[in-house]
Amino acid sequence: MYTLSNKLRTFSFALIILGFIGVVYGFMSSHKSLDEVKTMLATEAAHHEGGGHEVAQATHADDTHEVHGEAPAHGENAHAEADAHDAHGDAHAEHVQHQIANRPWSALYVAAFFFMMIALGVLAFYAIQIAAQAGWSPVLFRVMEGITAYLLPGAVIVLLIAVASGTIGHYNIFVWMDPEVVAHDKLIQGKAGWLNIGWFAVRGLVFIAGWSAYRYFSRKFSLAQDNADDNSNFKKNFRISAGFLVFFIYTESIMSWDWIMSVDPHWFSTLFGWYVFASMFVSGITVIALITIYLKSKGYLELVNDSHIHDLAKFMFGISVFWTYLWFSQFMLIWYSNIPEEVTYFITRIEDYNLPFFGMVVLNFLFPLLILMNSDYKRIPWFIVMAGVVILFGHYIDIFNMIMPATVGDRWSIGIPEISSILLFAGLFIFVVFTALTKAPLHAKRNPLMKESEHFHY
């Protein structure tokens, strides 16, 4: 049995408290009056543009509005009258004011989604291992079950933030939740049958219910198998895992439209669901590897040998390449045809998020490719930890790149709201996961494939 050390408990609480303080600070400091924003913009313009203030501001407003597809609410009508410069400046300032107010919401949402997606990725990996009757992984099942314990609270938090941003917040993440935007936007009106808060919440609850139900029963059968005298629990677990994988691939796809793609309601992409899946899958596997290495270093997983670590590292490597394949396929198809209605998505990212957008390709592809290619390196714990930290950071940036351009536009930064949101959810994640690990023996005793897994050697 694993016992949660006091040090780890204190550490996770410290993260939560520190993160919470930072998040509160982020919300408090993001409410700016229109005059404050105008003064800020004037100083910025004076700094950056020198003399060409008016022209620059006008084109700037033009760019961001059109590119964001949020134009109807604040932009287009105003800058139709080009000489009415005051109205124009107002609309621009209002737009920026909204972006600044969005930042703590989006920071919180990105971090919440990131940690939720780790748990969901691990759940998918776990189900695949069971459905495929993998012989190597049963020694890691309890670690995976521990990580997926975060799924229920994590997913509920994500859905709550999403709904709250449209009910108690000021439509800070999803523009389609704003009735005023919808009233002036034919495109969103056309999608209102799908994109409305009620239906959005119901869908979210269905996803969460399905995932959690699988997690609950799979865990139950897995624990029951420990003390059973036949394999009926194993068989049941096999069946529900196969069923869950079908359910998962549908709901994951729909979840990615709802929770991520709908922040840009004017934009759509067919392989988006797969792309988000690859991101969550590789992050999940990385976290399995990191927690396994941690528990092994504390002496809790004697039966895990470096071949298991090697296999996890191969998955990290392979799925990193798979993620890159999907990232590039999505990017290249849109870049190549360059159709205005869909290419705006990447134009905002390349213009305003150049370093994060291309930096994540280095973090998520180039770095793991070169580090994890060598077979010997895949057995060295500190190498895997290093690569894992970089991969996790890279996939945080990936989610950041999906959400932020739609909500805060060029007003992004990685500062107190973002870092403290990460700390908050990292603390929560660590606490929930390691508490779940104490609930059951780390060795799934009577799994029919356990013997093979114990002697797994690559």
Add this chain to the structure above:
Amino acid sequence: MESSKVIHAIYTDDDILMAAVKDVRVAKYHIDEVYTPFPVHGLDKAMGLAPTRLAITAFIYGCIGLTVATLMMNFIMIEDWPQDIGGKPSFSYLENLPAFVPIMFELTVFFAAHLMVITFYLRSRIWPFKDAENPDPRTTDDHFLMEISVDNNNEYAITELLKTTGAVEINLVDKAH
């Protein structure tokens, strides 16, 4: 012509062969070669063979393929005749990079795969009209053969050792050089 003698010990089971290889290694006799009808997992480790470096050569070949693709397309599409083809930006390689990636990828794989296979053929000395080097045709079907070189007239000691390892047949063979 100088000739040397080798002992051929024949086994009918790969597990017994593995045990025999370990015994012979412990007794510090030199195993020249082992002939098997199929890959025996772990035999290379038991024999103490050095790990292959084929993967390293493949990595290098892949890098060469990537370089070839880049240089080729940079010259053709950007330097030699930078035409406007459907509005694609041909001002620099980087600007039109996404369009080149499929070819860069394929050439990397092509070079890595083919050159590595050819390297394997060269190092293993395999080619279409090569004479087979098989000491006993049964080793292509269901027998395993261990070849041990004899020097200083120690053939008796080796034979005695091999008898204890479960060999079904032990032959002393003259090997012409």
